[in-house]
Amino acid sequence: MVEKALEEISRGTAEVIDMERIENLVSKYYDDGSTYTVKAGFDPTGADLHLGHTVLLQKLRAFQNHGGRVQLLIGDFTATIGDPTGKSETRKILDNDTIMANAKTYQEQVFNILDDSKTEVVFNSTWLNELGAAGMVALATTFNVARMLERDDFDKRFKGGQSISISEFLYPLLQGYDSVELKSDIEIGGTDQKFNLLMGRHLQRAYNVGKEQAVLMMPILEGLDGVQKMSKSLNNYIGITEEPKEIYAKTLSVSDELMWRYYELLSEKSLEEITTMKEDVEKGTLHPKIVKENLALELVTRFYNEELATLAKEEFDNVFKSNQLPSDMTEIEVEEGIWICKALVDAGIEPSTSQARRDIKQNAVSIDQEKISDDTLNLAAGEYILQVGKRKFAKVKVG
RNA sequence: GGUGAGUUACUCAAGCGGCCAACGAGGGCAGACUGUAAAUCUGCUGACUAUGUCUUCGAAGGUUCGAAUCCUUCACUCACCA
Numbered sequence: 300m301v302e303k304a305l306e307e308i309s310r311g312t313a314e315v316i317d318m319e320r321i322e323n324l325v326s327k328y329y330d331d332g333s334t335y336t337v338k339a340g341f342d343p344t345g346a347d348l349h350l351g352h353t354v355l356l357q358k359l360r361a362f363q364n365h366g367g368r369v370q371l372l373i374g375d376f377t378a379t380i381g382d383p384t385g386k387s388e389t390r391k392i393l394d395n396d397t398i399m400a401n402a403k404t405y406q407e408q409v410f411n412i413l414d415d416s417k418t419e420v421v422f423n424s425t426w427l428n429e430l431g432a433a434g435m436v437a438l439a440t441t442f443n444v445a446r447m448l449e450r451d452d453f454d455k456r457f458k459g460g461q462s463i464s465i466s467e468f469l470y471p472l473l474q475g476y477d478s479v480e481l482k483s484d485i486e487i488g489g490t491d492q493k494f495n496l497l498m499g500r501h502l503q504r505a506y507n508v509g510k511e512q513a514v515l516m517m518p519i520l521e522g523l524d525g526v527q528k529m530s531k532s533l534n535n536y537i538g539i540t541e542e543p544k545e546i547y548a549k550t551l552s553v554s555d556e557l558m559w560r561y562y563e564l565l566s567e568k569s570l571e572e573i574t575t576m577k578e579d580v581e582k583g584t585l586h587p588k589i590v591k592e593n594l595a596l597e598l599v600t601r602f603y604n605e606e607l608a609t610l611a612k613e614e615f616d617n618v619f620k621s622n623q624l625p626s627d628m629t630e631i632e633v634e635e636g637i638w639i640c641k642a643l644v645d646a647g648i649e650p651s652t653s654q655a656r657r658d659i660k661q662n663a664v665s666i667d668q669e670k671i672s673d674d675t676l677n678l679a680a681g682e683y684i685l686q687v688g689k690r691k692f693a694k695v696k697v698g
Numbered sequence: 699g700g701u702g703a704g705u706u707a708c709u710c711a712a713g714c715g716g717c718c719a720a721c722g723a724g725g726g727c728a729g730a731c732u733g734u735a736a737a738u739c740u741g742c743u744g745a746c747u748a749u750g751u752c753u754u755c756g757a758a759g760g761u762u763c764g765a766a767u768c769c770u771u772c773a774c775u776c777a778c779c780a
Binding site: 459460461462524525534548551552553554555556557558586587588591615618619620638640641651652653654656657658660661662663674675687688689690 | 725726727728729733734735736737741742743744745746747748774775776777
């Protein structure tokens with residue numbers, strides 16, 4: 300039992316520090332039922348969760364299945380600083396209302412995956428607001444600049460002659476201090492959080508908490524481009540609240556290589572199954588497209604249900620395999636004789652008439668499935684289906 | 699506080715007082731090929747019913763027939779010195 304639990308817990312991890320401690324906690328749970336705490340911090344800087352977040356959430360869920368009590372930390376205080384992780388420049392700070400609104404949406408979405416009876420949501424402003432100047436100074440004395448500069452992103456920026464704000468030095472300290480307050484047994488985070496996560500251990504020691512948290516790091520999920528990490532700001536993400544057909548379509552658009560990565564980090568399928576599929580694809584007995592479709596179906600099913608997943612697939616196949624039209628598209632009514640470019644802008648499928656002209660010149664625009672080439676065209680009364688590229692459609696009523 | 703260097707579009711980055719809506723690369727969009735995949739090739743990439751007009755090169759002023767380019771002030775960044 301303990302063996303299986305540990306296997307589930309270690310699946311897909313990038314690095315674990317103090318695995319022994321995790322083993323002890325889990326086996327103690329199976330011995331006498333005593334629970335332990337697992338901390339994970341979320342920065343309420345964006346409103347919606349995407350698949351990148353779910354990698355961590357699923358791991359938390361795994362802990363919950365084996366005696367872990369999750370401390371879901373909303374970094375509302377630290378969000379006012381901005382985590383320097385992976386940033387090449389100082390991040391813009393957010394105002395309080397936005398942060399609170401984001402935190403709220405987070406909580407609504409998180410319990411898609413987490414068991415809320417085993418989750419405690421905490422805000423770090425609760426204790427950080429109380430810390431005060433003296434507390435901050437005491438906290439800052441536990442660390443020094445040279446070690447802070449060891450951090451890769453600071454180091455790069457420092458050597459590259461870019462600005463680092465003093466407040467950014469405080470970020471790792473404050474995140475680590477959260478672990479002191481929460482007396483966490485384990486903290487999990489992305490590999491890019493390593494420095495911050497280790498800070499938790501350092502500070503738990505410095506403040507004599509009586510234990511040092513184990514640290515479990517998950518790989519960073521690449522975004523749809525397969526290169527950069529999935530993030531809202533890079534617009535390469537799949538949000539968990541997106542429409543089923545969006546999730547389906549976006550999943551299908553990832554490269555074959557990246558698909559295996561997604562399987563590893565996101566799918567519930569066992570590692571053996573995945574390996575078998577991979578071999579079959581290499582042997583040529585299994586088409587990679589089928590494998591990708593299954594992944595897309597699994598993801599839609601997770602956030603909605605099987606029925607909607609099937610629908611999403613049917614819709615997708617209709618539109619792109621049989622070249623039919625999507626079942627729903629934006630509809631607008633316009634006046635007779637409207638200029639085609641204007642109509643495209645009004646329908647929201649082109650950002651400007653200039654762009655519309657360019658696209659028409661490049662054979663990207665069609666009316667009722669017929670490509671057009673005249674960018675001075677005016678529409679006579681009637682109903683038309685306008686299309687730009689492969690995926691932007693609109694129904695226009697003229698007259 | 700002093701000295702010097704810098705700020706150009708989504709990002710990096712070139713830019714000689716007129717040939718600058720601004721080289722190039724990445725990204726993005728579109729076309730071909732496909733499995734709406736990747737890779738590859740090609741075109742486009744400020745706005746405007748448009749061979750022209752308008753707004754853009756950190757901000758505000760100025761010099762000039764004409765300024766991204768020269769001058770002044772301000773803001774921000776970096777380096778060295780204190």
